[in-house]
Amino acid sequence: MPHLFEPAPTARSKCRGCGERIAAGALRFGESLPNPFAEGETTYWFHPECAAFKRPEPFLEGLGSLAEPPEEVARLEAEARLTVEHPRLARVDGAELDPSGRARCRSCRAAIAKGAWRVRLVFYEEGRFSPGGFVHATCARAYFETADLLPRLRRFSPLLDEGSLSAVAAELGSGP
Secondary structure (H helix, E strand, O other): OOOEEEEOOOOOOEOOOOOOEOOOOOEEEEEEEEOOOOOOEEEEEEOHHHHHHHOHHHHHHHHHHOOOOOOOHHHHHHHHHHHHHOHHHHHEEEEEEOOOOOOEEOOOOOEOOOOOEEEEEEEEEOOEEEEEEEEEOOOHHHHHOOOOOHHHHHHHOOOOOHHHHHHHHHHHHHOO
16 A cells, blocks of 8 residues: 555544644545554554655655645655755754753764753654654754754744744854
């Protein structure tokens, strides 16, 4: 069974990328993988934007199954292609202020100061996203090899307001 796009028949499925429910009638992306617990396949559901950011290869494969592409498909396809070019972008899971000062940056290995902006990382393993550490906001450009993180941070940090996002963006631009 190939990857597919379809309207969600109910609001029971959750997005594997962000953990939010997928609203009934909303377009969702299904990634088909071998079932790890039985014979056959299983489908993991994503919001289209989450799939473009975190599972770009299956997302691009599934674009061919769209009979009527939504108006934002060109933007999502560009984001997925950017993630394929820079594979570490699929690890972005949002931004936050460091609450304790005990975390270490995966790029420079230095401690992240309490109250400093950091980017959360996740790794995709066996159909799940597992926490993978943090990167200083100032080290993000070097770690991800691009500064185009703001759409991902906006998607995976829904509690941040525009002022906080502009503060993170300023730090992203100030790094090496």
